[in-house]
Amino acid sequence: MSASAVVGRREFIRTGAAIGGGLLVSLHAPLAGRTSDALAAGEKDFALNAFVRIGTDESVTVISAHSEMGQGIYTSLPMLLNEELQADWMKIRVEAAPVDKVYNHPAFGMQITGGSTTSPAEWGRYRKMGAVARTMLVEAAARQWNVEASSCRVDEGVVIHGATGRRATYGSLASAAAQLTAPADVPLKPAKAFTLIGKPTRRLDTPSKTNGTAQFGLDVSVPGMLTAVVARPPVFGGKVAKFDANETLKVPGVKAVKEVPSGVAVIAERFWPAKIGRDKLTVDWDLGPNAALSTEQMLRDFTEMAKNPGTIAKKTGDPEAALKTAAKTITAEYDVPYLAHAMMEPLNCVVDLRADGCEIWTGTQFETVDRANAANAAGLPPEKVQIHTTLLGGGFGRRANPASDFVVEAVHVAKAAKAPVKVVWTREDDLKGGWYRPMWHDRFVAGLDASGNPVAWTHTIVGQSIMQGTLFEAYGIKDGVDSASVEGAADLLYGIPNLQVDLHTPKIGVPVQWWRSVGHSHTGFSVEAFLDEVAHAGGKDPYELRRTLLAKQPRMRAVLELAAQKANWGSKLPAGVGRGIATHFSFDSYVAQVVEASVEKNGAVRVHRVVCAVDCGTVINPDTVKAQMEGGIIFGLTAALKTEITLKDGRVQQDNFHDYQMLRIFESPEIEVHIVPSSENPTGVGEPGVPPVAPALANAIFAVTGKRIHRLPIRASDLAQEGAKS
Amino acid sequence: MTSFFVNGKPVQVDVDPATPLLWALRDSLEMTGTKFGCGMALCGACTVHLDGKAIRSCVAPLSRAEGKHVTTIEGLSANLTHPLQKAWIELDVPQCGYCQSGQIMSAAVLLAENPKPTDKDIDEAMGGNICRCGTYPRIRRAIHRAAQLAGEGRTR
Numbered sequence: 001m002s003a004s005a006v007v008g009r010r011e012f013i014r015t016g017a018a019i020g021g022g023l024l025v026s027l028h029a030p031l032a033g034r035t036s037d038a039l040a041a042g043e044k045d046f047a048l049n050a051f052v053r054i055g056t057d058e059s060v061t062v063i064s065a066h067s068e069m070g071q072g073i074y075t076s077l078p079m080l081l082n083e084e085l086q087a088d089w090m091k092i093r094v095e096a097a098p099v100d101k102v103y104n105h106p107a108f109g110m111q112i113t114g115g116s117t118t119s120p121a122e123w124g125r126y127r128k129m130g131a132v133a134r135t136m137l138v139e140a141a142a143r144q145w146n147v148e149a150s151s152c153r154v155d156e157g158v159v160i161h162g163a164t165g166r167r168a169t170y171g172s173l174a175s176a177a178a179q180l181t182a183p184a185d186v187p188l189k190p191a192k193a194f195t196l197i198g199k200p201t202r203r204l205d206t207p208s209k210t211n212g213t214a215q216f217g218l219d220v221s222v223p224g225m226l227t228a229v230v231a232r233p234p235v236f237g238g239k240v241a242k243f244d245a246n247e248t249l250k251v252p253g254v255k256a257v258k259e260v261p262s263g264v265a266v267i268a269e270r271f272w273p274a275k276i277g278r279d280k281l282t283v284d285w286d287l288g289p290n291a292a293l294s295t296e297q298m299l300r301d302f303t304e305m306a307k308n309p310g311t312i313a314k315k316t317g318d319p320e321a322a323l324k325t326a327a328k329t330i331t332a333e334y335d336v337p338y339l340a341h342a343m344m345e346p347l348n349c350v351v352d353l354r355a356d357g358c359e360i361w362t363g364t365q366f367e368t369v370d371r372a373n374a375a376n377a378a379g380l381p382p383e384k385v386q387i388h389t390t391l392l393g394g395g396f397g398r399r400a401n402p403a404s405d406f407v408v409e410a411v412h413v414a415k416a417a418k419a420p421v422k423v424v425w426t427r428e429d430d431l432k433g434g435w436y437r438p439m440w441h442d443r444f445v446a447g448l449d450a451s452g453n454p455v456a457w458t459h460t461i462v463g464q465s466i467m468q469g470t471l472f473e474a475y476g477i478k479d480g481v482d483s484a485s486v487e488g489a490a491d492l493l494y495g496i497p498n499l500q501v502d503l504h505t506p507k508i509g510v511p512v513q514w515w516r517s518v519g520h521s522h523t524g525f526s527v528e529a530f531l532d533e534v535a536h537a538g539g540k541d542p543y544e545l546r547r548t549l550l551a552k553q554p555r556m557r558a559v560l561e562l563a564a565q566k567a568n569w570g571s572k573l574p575a576g577v578g579r580g581i582a583t584h585f586s587f588d589s590y591v592a593q594v595v596e597a598s599v600e601k602n603g604a605v606r607v608h609r610v611v612c613a614v615d616c617g618t619v620i621n622p623d624t625v626k627a628q629m630e631g632g633i634i635f636g637l638t639a640a641l642k643t644e645i646t647l648k649d650g651r652v653q654q655d656n657f658h659d660y661q662m663l664r665i666f667e668s669p670e671i672e673v674h675i676v677p678s679s680e681n682p683t684g685v686g687e688p689g690v691p692p693v694a695p696a697l698a699n700a701i702f703a704v705t706g707k708r709i710h711r712l713p714i715r716a717s718d719l720a721q722e723g724a725k726s
Numbered sequence: 727m728t729s730f731f732v733n734g735k736p737v738q739v740d741v742d743p744a745t746p747l748l749w750a751l752r753d754s755l756e757m758t759g760t761k762f763g764c765g766m767a768l769c770g771a772c773t774v775h776l777d778g779k780a781i782r783s784c785v786a787p788l789s790r791a792e793g794k795h796v797t798t799i800e801g802l803s804a805n806l807t808h809p810l811q812k813a814w815i816e817l818d819v820p821q822c823g824y825c826q827s828g829q830i831m832s833a834a835v836l837l838a839e840n841p842k843p844t845d846k847d848i849d850e851a852m853g854g855n856i857c858r859c860g861t862y863p864r865i866r867r868a869i870h871r872a873a874q875l876a877g878e879g880r881t882r
Contacts, residue, residue: 070821070859202818209823210811212759212799216824219758227753252742270753271762272745344763344771344824344858393761393824394858427764623818627864631821634860657768657856666849668862 084130116684326447345393437515452538488523524691578704587684632689733801770855
């Protein structure tokens, strides 16, 4: 953790001044912008720094610089802070940070939640902020008692002077402590002294998520608010030519129909009239250049492109020569489709736009970017725009949109409505709305030596760039290679001496975006499915081959061994059940999974059990790590078995959960998660559980059927036995 | 005007009676615990009880509630004491939490009709509720746990 990550006293005073009017900060954000767990701050609430306030009622409010979208950060960040603050855990509340540079991500320099980076990035800062606050509270008590601070200790929110037995609660000291100068440097506890970090801790947000009080963006209401839905073009890049709103305006409750840059907004008193009004709207669209797009054609184009190498992303040794001299070569190609994020809470955004400022309520992963884009759309300076981050009903990357599509559109609708407005996306809007995980084609050639070991490996990738044309381009694209396109392929851990990874980046008019595990969502599948083919071609056990190739990767090798051991790799399975294994390194974490699956005569796949081992460095909340692995596995199985976005004549062919199906409880396997103990710094948890499950499943299907999976989602028709009805 | 009961209290809603009950609850009665996920009874996020039966409120016209009793997540218990809420908290089921109102309301009808459900019973009763975060293994465990807690409650 760099020193610059630590917020100085001077800086947070400025922050306090910006948002609360001085040192005594009372962040009375509108109630709508709060989570139910962060109930209204008490009348006397004192900021010890920008990350923690202490109330005279003993409440401790931790300010989260990151959004809670299910990954458990509203519990993990308070755990980090309170490891050092040592307040009574039962008194902890969480509040979403306002947009301010003090809350910028320590590594990215902007306020964002993504890339499985919150715990790794905040590992130092939140503990430091807790330690600074504790030091100030102790100092305040020592001054009151006229004793040395070093003669005092703390215990669950109480400062104690041992020699005299005097005690003072944090709440009673908060006012005086907030007047003190923050210490420049404070020592942090060594890991062996942790009392909270590493202990299974119940999530602070669970109660509110079991009684309907948790507040998501869609639940926000502000006085005078209208609700809008937007008719968007049926083809990406289309524009409104003309529209007829006569029938729409007859719907009781519809207030106005307005053209906005993204389409036609139907603005009404409530959602239902807006939706009915949109159904009655007639729009003539200028379809633009993408009206002939077809994913079937793209599949053929990608396959053709992959016949020649693309821009080199990684080259080790001399793969060309090694392939020529190999005893055996094998080739395989893999395809994965566009995928929608399909968060359960459809996109939405509330905007209150006035001449002198703009307030926004939404569940976002991208506060700094959204504020800049919203300010631009509103014609205001960014500091006049404030975003109240609500809970996110799922994010998976969709709510980190470089163009802030759902926020910018809502600003335009608010401008047209001349009233506070909530723009609501329906499920159909969500699935047809683009910003998908890109469609990818992966082509491999491997060369094996006489003993069956892979000595050469070439991997040609075809797919759109996510970062091209965004503000992340300078950060993520080097020498024509988008790092997100080749992650998980160019940084292969397996010891193969001659390796080449190259990339074709076609430009296609379908907006694409990061989707839980990003590039790893295709490389995890293709690399691990192909490695299984390589093992088979060389007459090797797929587990043993991986073990051999990981000789110089002790952390991954340990994870692989743990997963295999817990899954009883090599033991006999019931007839008709196959076992497959895969590993994947992503977001600095090591994951291995073993899948047990069977295939019915009609080709239907049943996943019985998934055993997962993970090394994510120091674990903050073990139950959260397990939950994220479980969730990642089910997310990955949905992609493996169920979902694809396809286009025909430029139109997205999927509408809702009947043709974009999610895995359901009756398809959900038994999942076991095993965590490798580690004292390394924490690494990512939200995404690394996703990539290995599709290949482990594909490999299990091969084990039981002898059929290789080369295309996701897995199709029953490809696996049905002859004569069986599919 | 549609008159009915929500969580035991009489209410009147003056919107088009064809409006889905979900939107009457959310937009007219400002009870936002019941969620919108698909609008086609495909995901279960909007599940409420109508005279004790689980229904998808996104496709149920308001008129269907006339004179009847609707129970929403807000009315499941006054203070998180329903066995399902206790079990959900004990096992930390929710992740993003958005689907959980519907999950719990579906599970409540299951337990009311079948106090000791098997895994198969759970699969059948909960198959209409999607969780994109993938909390299914915990939902299953929590329903079994709630059944146990409810059983202990009855024998005390």
